[in-house]
Structure formats: structure tokens, C-alpha cells
Amino acid sequence: MQPVIAFIDESRERFVSELSRWVRLPSISSDSRHAGDVRASAEHLALHLGALGASRVEVWRTAGHPAVFAEWLQAPADSPTLLVYGHHDVQPVDPIEAWTSPPFEPTIRDNRLWGRGVVDDKGQVYIHAKAIESFHRTGTPLPIRLKMIVEGEEEIGSPNLDSLMHDHAGELGTDFVCVSDTAMFGRGLPSLCVGLRGLAYLEVFVDGPALDLHSGSFGGALMNPVLALARMLAALHDPRGRVTVPGFYDDVVPLTPLDRAAIRELPFDEAAWLKSTGSPCVWGEEGYSTLERIWARPTLDCCGISGGFQGEGAKTIIPARASAKIACRLVPNQEPEDVLRKVTAYLEQLAPPGVRARVQIHSGGRPYLAPTDHPIYEVAKRAFTRAFGKATVFIREGGSIPFVRTIADATGKPCLLMGFGQPDENSHAPNEWLDLDNYHLGIKSAAYLYDEIGRMAHGSRGNSG
Numbered sequence: 485m486q487p488v489i490a491f492i493d494e495s496r497e498r499f500v501s502e503l504s505r506w507v508r509l510p511s512i513s514s515d516s517r518h519a520g521d522v523r524a525s526a527e528h529l530a531l532h533l534g535a536l537g538a539s540r541v542e543v544w545r546t547a548g549h550p551a552v553f554a555e556w557l558q559a560p561a562d563s564p565t566l567l568v569y570g571h572h573d574v575q576p577v578d579p580i581e582a583w584t585s586p587p588f589e590p591t592i593r594d595n596r597l598w599g600r601g602v603v604d605d606k607g608q609v610y611i612h613a614k615a616i617e618s619f620h621r622t623g624t625p626l627p628i629r630l631k632m633i634v635e636g637e638e639e640i641g642s643p644n645l646d647s648l649m650h651d652h653a654g655e656l657g658t659d660f661v662c663v664s665d666t667a668m669f670g671r672g673l674p675s676l677c678v679g680l681r682g683l684a685y686l687e688v689f690v691d692g693p694a695l696d697l698h699s700g701s702f703g704g705a706l707m708n709p710v711l712a713l714a715r716m717l718a719a720l721h722d723p724r725g726r727v728t729v730p731g732f733y734d735d736v737v738p739l740t741p742l743d744r745a746a747i748r749e750l751p752f753d754e755a756a757w758l759k760s761t762g763s764p765c766v767w768g769e770e771g772y773s774t775l776e777r778i779w780a781r782p783t784l785d786c787c788g789i790s791g792g793f794q795g796e797g798a799k800t801i802i803p804a805r806a807s808a809k810i811a812c813r814l815v816p817n818q819e820p821e822d823v824l825r826k827v828t829a830y831l832e833q834l835a836p837p838g839v840r841a842r843v844q845i846h847s848g849g850r851p852y853l854a855p856t857d858h859p860i861y862e863v864a865k866r867a868f869t870r871a872f873g874k875a876t877v878f879i880r881e882g883g884s885i886p887f888v889r890t891i892a893d894a895t896g897k898p899c900l901l902m903g904f905g906q907p908d909e910n911s912h913a914p915n916e917w918l919d920l921d922n923y924h925l926g927i928k929s930a931a932y933l934y935d936e937i938g939r940m941a942h943g944s945r946g947n948s949g
């Protein structure tokens with residue numbers, strides 16, 4: 485491994501400038517005006533991976549944005565296979581005025597690279613690409629067989645993932661999966677994520693009169709859709725912070741005392757966390773700590789609301805309609821379809837006389853809990869610790885990555901969530917940044933991961949005679 489690690493050290497600056505070139509492509513998957521940029525981003529990556537000794541690189545079309553697939557199968561056929569996943573699409577950049585430097589003109593300040601997608605998830609995809617490059621360029625044979633799939637629709641809920649997996653089931657066979665698209669628990673603290681929440685996203689439209697009406701002539705005699713929606717939304721939680729949707733908690737797997745003890749042991753500074761949010765105090769489901777609420781309890785949130793007059797000054801109307809975007813984060817064993825059905829039925833029931841409520845389903849994704857008794861988790865801990873020089877902790881995250889559960893169910897293989905973000909990296913927000921020390925150590929961690937998986941296989945081959 486010595487030549488590989490030396491190469492990573494020598495290439496430190498170049499690895500950053502090459503990432504910057506990819507970050508310049510505004511691959512915003514939610515905005516159809518950027519469809520060409522998402523395609524360009526896929527092609528850029530495919531070209532790049534092709535130069536790193538891949539035995540095969542393809543751009544896989546979907547009904548939406550393309551994915552990139554590459555494989556390095558030079559290791560002997562009985563070596564284990566690792567499938568690495570990431571995504572090359574990025575979030576929108578609004579509000580653009582809040583960025584210190586333009587989102588698609590990546591800039592280095594304070595030992596950080598600033599730009600949209602630097603950490604979510606282009607930088608983390610490049611961590612693997614650069615680790616692979618470091619084997620290739622030093623003539624060090626890869627100790628395992630590697631495959632990489634980089635999706636182009638993760639940030640919009642992976643709408644074409646199922647058909648992509650169906651079309652390419654033969655190519656995605658693997659022994660282990662590694663997803664690098666999460667954050668570390670704290671600075672310099674290697675963290676393996678062993679749980680993700682799922683997602684159920686819907687939009688509710690509340691219609692009242694056929695058009696906006698004069699509030700003097702009609703106000704007080706008809707139900708106002710904005711007030712009706714406000715009443716409906718307010719009824720979705722009880723005073724203890726629990727979601728009131730009937731049956732919402734039916735399939736929730738409760739935290740065990742052991743789970744709770746493990747979470748309590750993590751070095752969580754709640755006051756600092758609260759300060760970083762700018763919110764005046766914590767809020768949530770009674771009886772649970774902040775980390776438990778984020779990692780292991782389901783939620784229902786309103787992500788946006790609109791209706792009525794939005795312009796300057798006062799305009800006296802009874803609005804014709806109002807709408808809200810609602811997202812539920814799910815935990816095992818909740819299923820998105822089931823939760824969407826329950827929330828829809830409850831919203832329809834909550835709509836007061838005088839309005840009609842209609843629900844549109846957006847995206848879904850299922851939660852994941854890792855089988856941490858599988859030996860691969862100790863192997864990954866060892867690799868992470870070799871790079872960072874610090875013991876690796878198990879954490880969970882509250883976010884969602886639909887691919888994780890999809891691939892875990894399709895292959896029956898464990899999925900490692902080895903992420904290199906920081907808790908305050910501003911992903912999805914203005915001024916997203918990548919810690920350059922973490923990028924560098926991340927590349928080493930990935931290289932060590934391949935090495936450790938290779939050793940594990942040799943060990944087990946030796947043991948079994």
C-alpha cells in the first residue's frame with residue numbers, strides 16, 4: 485500500500501483541481517433547463533473513469549437523467565466484488581444572493597472547496613475515483629473487483645432507479661456495497677453510518693371558491709382555503725409532538741435500550757448543534773433525545789406552503805386555493821406507500837366543509853438499518869481508522885438515499901455507508917463546502933477499504949483450507 489498512499493500524498497492538489505472541473509457543470513436534476521448539464525456531467529465522469537484503467541465504462545440512459553457505470557474486474561475471479569454508489573446530480577442553488585462565491589465557480593478558502601455538489605456528492609464520488617486512480621497509476625493491482633454506479637436523479641428521489649436496476653440487474657451483482665454520501669459525526673471522527681431514514685413526500689391542494697373573491701363582499705360567508713389548510717396542518721401533531729395520522733406509528737421498530745445507550749455514548753454537543761441552527765430551542769417528540777428524534781423516529785414536516793396574495797402591500801381577497809408540501813421521514817419497518825396512503829386519507833378527512841382537498845404523491849424511499857453483526861463492518865472500521873488514526877464510531881443519519889435499501893434488498897448484501905461530509909457542510913444550502921483534509925483522508929480511507937476487503941477474503945480463504 486505504501487506506493488498508493490505516497491501517490492495520494494503527491495497528488496493532493498491535482499485531485500482537488502480535477503474535482504473542481506467536474507463541479508463546474510451545473511447538474512441540477514430538479515430543473516429541466518439543466519437536463520443538458522446533467523448529461524454533460526455524466527459524460528465528463530465517464531471520460532474521467534475511462535482514463536483510470538476501468539475495464540468498462542458506460543453511460544446508462546433512463547427515462548430521466550443518465551447514470552454512469554464503470555467496472556474494474558482485473559482482480560482474480562474469486563476476489564470479492566465491491567459496488568460503490570454515488571450521485572452526480574446536485575441540488576438547486578437558490579437563494580443565489582446568499583453565496584459568497586458563485587456555486588459553479590468552485591473556490592478554495594480556509595482549506596475548504598466551496599461550490600454546489602462539492603460534498604453532496606461529487607467530492608465523495610471522486611474520493612473513490614482518486615483511490616482507484618492511485619492503484620492504477622502506481623501499477624498496484626486492485627486487491628478486489630470494483631464496480632461503480634453514479635446516479636443522476638438522487639436529489640429528486642430516484643424516480644427511475646427501479647427500472648435502471650431492473651434493466652441492469654446482471655451487471656450489478658456484488659458481494660458488498662459502499663455508499664459515500666453521508667457525513668462524519670464530527671471533525672476528524674471516522675463514522676460509519678448504520679441507519680438511514682426513508683421518505684414519503686406529498687403535496688396537498690386545498691380548493692375553495694372558483695376564483696379569488698373580494699373579502700369585503702364574501703369574507704365570513706365562505707370557508708377560506710388558506711385558513712382551512714392552516715387548520716389541517718396544525719392538526720397533524722399533538723401537544724406531545726407526536727404525529728396524529730391514524731396508524732402512523734404502527735410499523736415503527738422501537739429503539740432498544742442498547743440502541744439508546746449507544747446513541748447516548750456519542751460525543752454530541754447539543755448546545756453547539758442548536759447554536760449552529762440559529763433556532764431558539766429544540767422541539768420534537770416527547771420522550772426522545774435530539775439524536776434519537778433525527779435518527780430513529782419518524783417525522784411529518786411541512787416543507788413549503790403557498791396560497792393567496794403574495795405581492796407587496798395589502799390586497800383584500802378570499803383566495804381560491806392553497807397548497808402545502810409535506811414530507812415524512814420514515815424508520816424501519818415503515819413503508820412509503822403505506823404512510824402516503826394514511827396521510828392522504830387523514831388530510832382528506834381533516835378538510836373542513838367548504839373546501840376540497842386533493843393529494844399528489846411525489847417521491848418515496850425506504851429506510852435502512854445495517855446488519856452490523858456482519859464482519860464487513862469491522863473491516864470497514866479498520867480501514868477508516870487506518871486513514872484517520874482514530875477509532876471509528878457507528879452513527880445513524882436522518883437523511884435518505886433510496887438506492888441503499890433498493891440495492892440491499894435486490895442483492896441481499898450489506899451496504900457500508902462510509903461518508904466523508906461534515907455536519908455543518910451546508911449541503912442543500914448556500915455555501916456548500918468540502919473539507920480538503922477530509923477529501924484527502926477520504927481517498928486514503930477508500931484505498932484502505934479496498935485493501936482490507938482484499939485481506940479479509942485472503943484470510944477466509946486461508947482459514948477454510
Ligand code: BES
Pocket residue numbers: 604605638639640641642665666667683847848849881882883884885886
Ligand atoms: N446525501 C443526501 C442524504 C443524506 C442527507 C445523508 C443527510 C445523510 C444526512 C442525499 O443526497 C439527499 O439529499 N437525499 C434526499 C433524498 C430524497 C430526495 C429522496 C433527502 O434526504 O432529502
Ligand code: MN
Pocket residue numbers: 571604605638665
Ligand atoms: Mn447526496
Ligand code: MN
Pocket residue numbers: 575604639911912
Ligand atoms: Mn442531497
